[in-house]
Amino acid sequence: MASVTLHDVSKSYDAAVPAVADLTLEVVDGEFMVLVGPSGCGKSTLLRMIAGFVAPSEGSITIGGRDVTDVRPRDRDVAMVFQSYALYPHMTVRQNLEFGLKRRRQPRAAIDEQVSEAARVLELEPLLDRHPDTLSGGQRQRVAIGRAMVREPAVYLMDEPLSNLDAKLRVSMRSELARLHATLGVTTIYVTHDQTEAMTLGDRVCVLDGGVLQQVGEPRALYERPVNRFVAGFIGSPAMNFVEAEVIDDALVYGALRIPLDGRLRDELDGRRSVTVGIRPGDFDLDGDGAVRVTVTPELLEYLGGEQAVEFPLAERGERFVALVSPRAPIGLGRPLELCVASDRIHLFDHGSGLALRSGRDAVRRPLETR
Amino acid sequence: MRRPGFHLDAWRFTLYGAALIVAGICLFPYLVMVSTALKPDAELAGAQSWLPTAPNWSIFVDIWTDETVLRGLRNSLIIAFGVTFLTLACAIPAAYALARHRFPLRDGFMTVVLVTQMLSPIVVIVPLFQTATDLGLLGGFPGVILASSAFILPFSIWLLTGFFSAISTELEEAATLDACGRLATLWHVILPLSLPGLAATAVYSFLFGWNEFVISLTFLSAVPEKWPVTVGVFSSIGQWDIGWQALMMTALISTLPVLLLFSFVQKYLDRGFATLIGR
Amino acid sequence: MAVTSVTPAAGPRGGERARLPDGLWRLYAYLLPAALLLAAVLAIPIVQTVWLSLHTQEGLSPEKTWVGLANYRDLFADGTFWRVFAQTVVWTVSVVGVTTVAGFAVAHVLQARFRGRWLFRVVLMLPWATSLALSAVVWRFAMSPKGLVNESISLLGLGEVSVAWLADVPQAALAVIYVGIWGSVPFTAVMLVAAMRSIPDSIHEAAELDGAGALARAFFVTLPMIRRVLLVVTLSNFVLVFNSFPIIYVMTGGGPVNKTDILATYLYRTGFSGDFDIGTASAIAVVILVLLLVMSIVYVRGLVNRTRV
Numbered sequence: 001m002a003s004v005t006l007h008d009v010s011k012s013y014d015a016a017v018p019a020v021a022d023l024t025l026e027v028v029d030g031e032f033m034v035l036v037g038p039s040g041c042g043k044s045t046l047l048r049m050i051a052g053f054v055a056p057s058e059g060s061i062t063i064g065g066r067d068v069t070d071v072r073p074r075d076r077d078v079a080m081v082f083q084s085y086a087l088y089p090h091m092t093v094r095q096n097l098e099f100g101l102k103r104r105r106q107p108r109a110a111i112d113e114q115v116s117e118a119a120r121v122l123e124l125e126p127l128l129d130r131h132p133d134t135l136s137g138g139q140r141q142r143v144a145i146g147r148a149m150v151r152e153p154a155v156y157l158m159d160e161p162l163s164n165l166d167a168k169l170r171v172s173m174r175s176e177l178a179r180l181h182a183t184l185g186v187t188t189i190y191v192t193h194d195q196t197e198a199m200t201l202g203d204r205v206c207v208l209d210g211g212v213l214q215q216v217g218e219p220r221a222l223y224e225r226p227v228n229r230f231v232a233g234f235i236g237s238p239a240m241n242f243v244e245a246e247v248i249d250d251a252l253v254y255g256a257l258r259i260p261l262d263g264r265l266r267d268e269l270d271g272r273r274s275v276t277v278g279i280r281p282g283d284f285d286l287d288g289d290g291a292v293r294v295t296v297t298p299e300l301l302e303y304l305g306g307e308q309a310v311e312f313p314l315a316e317r318g319e320r321f322v323a324l325v326s327p328r329a330p331i332g333l334g335r336p337l338e339l340c341v342a343s344d345r346i347h348l349f350d351h352g353s354g355l356a357l358r359s360g361r362d363a364v365r366r367p368l369e370t371r
Numbered sequence: 372m373r374r375p376g377f378h379l380d381a382w383r384f385t386l387y388g389a390a391l392i393v394a395g396i397c398l399f400p401y402l403v404m405v406s407t408a409l410k411p412d413a414e415l416a417g418a419q420s421w422l423p424t425a426p427n428w429s430i431f432v433d434i435w436t437d438e439t440v441l442r443g444l445r446n447s448l449i450i451a452f453g454v455t456f457l458t459l460a461c462a463i464p465a466a467y468a469l470a471r472h473r474f475p476l477r478d479g480f481m482t483v484v485l486v487t488q489m490l491s492p493i494v495v496i497v498p499l500f501q502t503a504t505d506l507g508l509l510g511g512f513p514g515v516i517l518a519s520s521a522f523i524l525p526f527s528i529w530l531l532t533g534f535f536s537a538i539s540t541e542l543e544e545a546a547t548l549d550a551c552g553r554l555a556t557l558w559h560v561i562l563p564l565s566l567p568g569l570a571a572t573a574v575y576s577f578l579f580g581w582n583e584f585v586i587s588l589t590f591l592s593a594v595p596e597k598w599p600v601t602v603g604v605f606s607s608i609g610q611w612d613i614g615w616q617a618l619m620m621t622a623l624i625s626t627l628p629v630l631l632l633f634s635f636v637q638k639y640l641d642r643g644f645a646t647l648i649g650r
Numbered sequence: 651m652a653v654t655s656v657t658p659a660a661g662p663r664g665g666e667r668a669r670l671p672d673g674l675w676r677l678y679a680y681l682l683p684a685a686l687l688l689a690a691v692l693a694i695p696i697v698q699t700v701w702l703s704l705h706t707q708e709g710l711s712p713e714k715t716w717v718g719l720a721n722y723r724d725l726f727a728d729g730t731f732w733r734v735f736a737q738t739v740v741w742t743v744s745v746v747g748v749t750t751v752a753g754f755a756v757a758h759v760l761q762a763r764f765r766g767r768w769l770f771r772v773v774l775m776l777p778w779a780t781s782l783a784l785s786a787v788v789w790r791f792a793m794s795p796k797g798l799v800n801e802s803i804s805l806l807g808l809g810e811v812s813v814a815w816l817a818d819v820p821q822a823a824l825a826v827i828y829v830g831i832w833g834s835v836p837f838t839a840v841m842l843v844a845a846m847r848s849i850p851d852s853i854h855e856a857a858e859l860d861g862a863g864a865l866a867r868a869f870f871v872t873l874p875m876i877r878r879v880l881l882v883v884t885l886s887n888f889v890l891v892f893n894s895f896p897i898i899y900v901m902t903g904g905g906p907v908n909k910t911d912i913l914a915t916y917l918y919r920t921g922f923s924g925d926f927d928i929g930t931a932s933a934i935a936v937v938i939l940v941l942l943l944v945m946s947i948v949y950v951r952g953l954v955n956r957t958r959v
Contacts, residue, residue: 398776461683462684468678490942493893496922517690584896
């Protein structure tokens with residue numbers, strides 16, 4: 001077990017566009033850290049740098065306090081679960097599990113013990129003599145995890161390991177991964193583009209965009225206090241609604257939306273005349289006592305079972321807003337509807353930089369760790 | 372293509388007709404081989420007919436006691452296996468480096484590989500002959516094998532590079548984490564997964580060695596006891612005076628291993644062709 | 651041959667240069683055996699060929715005399731050379747042309763499902779699998795005046811013939827061209843079938859719904875969709891046939907009196923028979939190399955351009 005530190009790491013494949021830019025991140029011992037972001041954000045490059053497949057252009061990487069920047073992948077004491085599983089197709093499950101240990105010349109008895117332990121934990125015993133191509137997706141996934149487990153590495157690296165599974169299996173494998181991590185307690189770095197996966201699995205989540213670290217923090221912190229518009233929009237589903245509002249008569253106004261300025265909002269505005277307002281669909285209420293009230297006309301209703309999504313415009317030809325409300329709410333297409341939002345659920349972002357506005361001591365001007 | 376009623380019959384008719392004609396054209400020389408091999412000398416003298424009046428079936432047995440023929444077949448085998456071995460030994464590492472790594476001169480090497488496929492032995496046979504003479508490689512198998520391999524090597528590298536590139540990088544990365552160096556990765560992961568490609572490459576180089584003509588003709592002309600079948604049959608009038616029947620039989624026999632190999636690896640060859648054209 | 655400098659790079663472009671913990675030299679070690687073999691048997695001899703073409707050599711003696719471009723001057727002043735040159739063009743164009751058309755047709759037969767298809771496939775591959783040197787001997791034998799070719803023509807009801815197929819032109823030229831086509835159709839057809847298999851069934855079904863018959867589909871669906879492979883196969887046939895040696899050398903030996911010679915056989919007989927004129931043979935080889943260079947530029951250009959469509 002070990003901590004992993006990335007210190008001012010950069011990687012550029014071609015000079016113009018860095019894949020990862022000047023990134024510093026510490027993953028503490030035993031932590032489940034999720035790297036998340038849209039495709040091309042540099043998360044996979046980052047993981048491959050930790051594994052040693054990609055050499056950083058600048059910066060250093062330490063694992064368990066040891067500088068491994070120039071250490072070969074095999075000597076870094078890391079194990080990886082690949083997106084495609086990367087099981088050796090010509091070997092049986094048992095041979096797949098054994099291969100790394102054999103290459104490391106472990107004694108036969110130790111290998112057998114490791115393999116049977118992993119097979120027991122992952123319920124692979126009946127599959128040991130089969131070849132990967134005869135296994136289902138979920139079974140292959142477990143073999144891939146098993147191959148990492150038998151090595152007893154200091155760090156697990158997982159590259160979108162669930163993305164090839166169907167939706168249902170993904171959910172069950174997700175909880176299995178969480179359970180495994182709880183049992184083994186090994187430092188894990190997990191890459192995904194799926195924010196739900198990130199939120200449910202991560203002790204902490206690191207959001208990347210365009211090779212730049214946006215925010216690192218516990219899932220709740222990312223959701224509640226996103227540092228910028230990107231993180232706010234990326235985390236949470238359906239995504240946060242954004243509009244450009246202007247200050248008119250002591251209120252932020254966009255179309256029908258009118259947000260009275262209270263103390264906090266005024267502090268955060270800090271004299272700006274226009275600002276980006278963000279409201280999460282789930283923060284709308286049908287009959288709460290929130291300070292912000294708006295009457296809208298639904299244009300689209302989506303019944304989701306546990307809730308229903310209402311889409312409505314706030315201004316003519318404006319973008320549609322989405323609100324999640326109770327599935328039993330008596331609403332209909334074209335029937336005016338009053339929604340309210342608590343004032344403290346309003347997020348403000350700087351119009352130009354997209355940074356979240358924070359008041360007073362809380363002010364944030366650059367991406368920062370929030371715990 | 373499933374079509375109803377009369378249409379189907381007309382379609383089938385055309386199809387079988389075409390297939391029969393093409394097959395007839397392809398088979399012609401082989402029918403000549405069989406027909407001629409079975410004829411007694413007298414029937415070869417005058418105007419020939421397809422069916423021998425008194426077929427000499429014993430040729431099928433006798434041919435296997437003809438030392439000249441057996442020696443020729445053995446020589447062909449030595450050359451073909453030599454070419455196969457040398458080609459694979461050179462092509463596998465080269466293709467691996469080309470498929471898996473980026474390095475200076477890589478693209479240049481790939482271009483050389485692509486362009487040298489156009490060279491046939493005939494254009495460099497004169498200096499090759501002189502160099503072989505200087506190095507004392509004339510009149511022996513090593514010279515023939517070395518020279519022949521070079522002409523099938525570019526194609527083999529190209530084919531194998533395609534197969535190696537098709538293997539997922541993640542598998543190789545997994546092998547790296549499992550403590551495999553380049554050589555171990557090649558041995559434990561790349562080669563077992565490229566069996567179709569290796570089979571196709573081996574068959575191609577074997578065929579090339581088995582059928583090679585110009586280099587053997589030039590390098591071995593002074594030593595008839597080392598002639599492969601191709602040179603022997605060609606020179607039959609002189610040194611290989613074994614009669615037309617035995618000659619035809621030899622040609623037929625030397626087609627056999629090729630045919631066997633071909634049906635054995637047909638599946639792999641198909642994938643080889645698919646790789647070839649998929650690029 | 652300075653091929654590398656004039657041809658565009660064909661391999662995938664390398665983006666990243668990975669850190670090489672084992673060192674670059676070890677990577678080059680992987681290429682070394684292949685590079686050595688190619689250099690020894692292809693590269694160095696090409697240079698030697700050029701050098702030899704500027705010298706004259708008495709028979710088999712190692713004495714070489716510098717003569718500059720005299721070999722080329724003599725060659726280009728020689729009517730036989732130009733006749734052989736023209737014959738080479740006729741040979742290459744007619745064999746490749748017919749092979750392409752016939753290959754496309756045979757590919758359709760090969761692709762159809764019918765009973766005994768596997769047998770047809772094996773039979774079709776025979777000409778490709780047999781050494782051309784061997785089949786040429788058999789063809790030569792069958793084409794003698796009393797041979798089985800004439801017998802077959804009679805059997806087909808085309809009249810009693812006793813043509814000495816290889817004794818004079820034009821029939822000798824026709825004969826070798828026929829055998830050339832016979833030898834190159836199979837591989838062409840198999841390659842084209844592989845390409846045709848990669849066309850999704852749904853496209854043919856769509857065309858069928860649009861009212862296209864089998865012939866229309868062959869020309870307006872299949873042909874455009876396999877044109878890249880068709881181009882590659884045709885270009886490589888061009889080079890193969892141009893370089894082809896055994897068929898003509900074995901069947902006619904270039905005769906009668908050079909009338910069926912092509913550059914390849916003319917080169918060989920100049921250098922390895924008669925007065926072993928190494929200088930002139932090398933000059934012919936250089937001419938072939940230049941032509942090949944031109945073809946390879948066309949080939950690589952065609953290949954690279956078409957693959958990037």
